[in-house]
Amino acid sequence: MAHIDTHNSENRSNKRIAYGLVLLVALMIGMSYAAVPLYQLFCQVTGYGGTTQRAEDSAVGIIDREMMVRFAAQVDPDLPVKIVPAATQVDKVGKKITVNYRATNLTDAPVSTTASFNVAPASMGAYFNKIECFCFTEQTLAPNETVEMPVLYYLDPELDLNDELDTIREITLFYAFHAS
Known part of the structure; x- marks a missing residue:
């Protein structure tokens, strides 16, 4: 009977999930910094909010x-x-x-x-x-x-x-x- 190494495939899967979550957090932080200038630009162009x-x-x-x-x-x-x-x-x-x-x-x-x-x-x-x-x-x-x-x-x-x-x-x- 062949032995399947499930431990290594679980580690690789966990690493992919961890990298994905780190990437998601970095993306969310970047978007939060970009939100204010993008909102200001939107308001200036459209006059939204009394700008x-x-x-x-x-x-x-x-x-x-x-x-x-x-x-x-x-x-x-x-x-x-x-x-x-x-x-x-x-x-x-x-x-x-x-x-x-x-x-x-x-x-x-x-x-x-x-x-x-x-x-x-x-x-x-x-x-x-x-x-x-x-x-x-x-x-x-x-x-x-x-x-x-x-x-x-x-x-x-x-x-x-x-x-x-x-x-x-x-x-x-x-x-x-x-x-x-």
Whole structure:
């Protein structure tokens, strides 16, 4: 009677399973690191979740429809900076508008901050275009310094072609400030 070496075939099978599981874990870790930038890219392209668009220049025209844009800010409690949002604006859709947020460093040391942002209602994110914004770069404030932080934006007139947006008359641009 021939002796079959089942012990070696079980070891090979167990090694294949172990290698497969290690590969699966490595793949899952890699996907978790890729998820955030891929999600950000998706939001920037589609305006999903109120992510605004970045534009090189202004829209192709101005239409009669007016829109109110409110500005809001939230500062991380550990960040010693006071932020005053820009004043509410009411202007025609398509018009380039510049507003300023005001930031004050409340300490005797330099402070660096960045701002993340979104628009509410979220459906307007695809139509809110920023040409220039302090949020594109890190802001460093000298001790006790107060600075104006500009936002140059326009609302894309194509929003008027979307019937779902007919009832929207107000937008809020929100910034969350945190230490960088």
